Amino acid sequence: MGRRKFPAAGLRGRFQPPKVYGRIGQLEVRLARKKSEIRRAQRLRYKVFYEEMSAVPGALALLSRRDEDTYDPIFDHLLVVDSGDPAKQGRWRRSQVVGTYRVLRQDVAELHDGFYTQGEYDIAPLIQAKPDYSFIELGRSCVLKPYRNRRTLELLWQGVWSYVREHSADVMIGCASFPGTDPKAHALALSFLHHNSLAPEDWRVRAHDHLRVDMNMMPREAVDMRAALKALPPLIKGYLRVGAFVGDGAVIDHQFGTTDVFVVMPVEAIKTRYFAHFGAPDELNGPAAPEFGPLN
DSSP, X not given: OOOOOOOTTSOOOTTXXXXXXXXXXXXXXXXXXXXXXHHHHHHHHHIIIIIISOOOOOHXXXXXXXXXXXXXXXXXXXXXXXXXXXXXXXXXXXXXXXXXXXXXXXXXXXXXXXXXXXXXXXXHHHHHHOXXXXXXXXXXXXXXXXXXXXXXXXXXXXXXXHHHHHTTOOEEEEEEEEESSOGGGGHHHHXXXXXXXXXXXXXXXXXXXXXXXXXXXXXXXXXXXXXXXXXXXHHHHHHHHHTOEEOBSEEEEXXXXXXXXXXXXXXXXXXXXXXXXXXXXXXXXXXXXXXXXXXX
């Protein structure tokens, strides 16, 4: 029998050198090439989502101490790796994965079970209405707590943006989260998003009816703009600064202990002033991404 090949996008070859998208000091952002690297990203996700945050692990996750699902094999995995200080460590020092993001291209998703996000939002009508656009899904973003700073996040986003340009993607989609499963605790911020950042009709995606939580909890005139912006998670705030929109309705994710919103970011809608930070869409190599603030 021949060797079983790892499906689709995740791994491209055992002996290929790492594809590095950027470096800052002893940190670099690169694409995972081996199963062992993906396992290290999964262990980081477990540490952040299950040990630090409110995710509820199943039996397999408890045993393996990894956050993994059936989508992981078809995603590409971006890693921020700390190679360590060579002056302080021996020759056989091991690098540490301190940040990760997983990304899924539309052509790969269509060969399998579609996008992960479709479990919460009805994204099929949007994709069908935009046949000339290439979609890419972002998800499972996390950074190890001591590394949650501007430098690490800029490097992670440099990797995301380089990947988007490398594959000529036109639209980024995914879910971003508020902590906790009580949407009323985020009434101000969710109402702000509904009134000020709802996607235009031709880009709007609606949460599945059986999961949908109305974000319109407060009338527009009752929303304190400054307080609402302060209440937004930094990652969501960063998306909005660049030019992203949100979908119609929030969704409670009980496994991860979060309240999710759908984010859609057409490349054509990204504010041009940010291209000075991370390069224009037709430039393969550009400087680092803009400051998004620390990840939750």
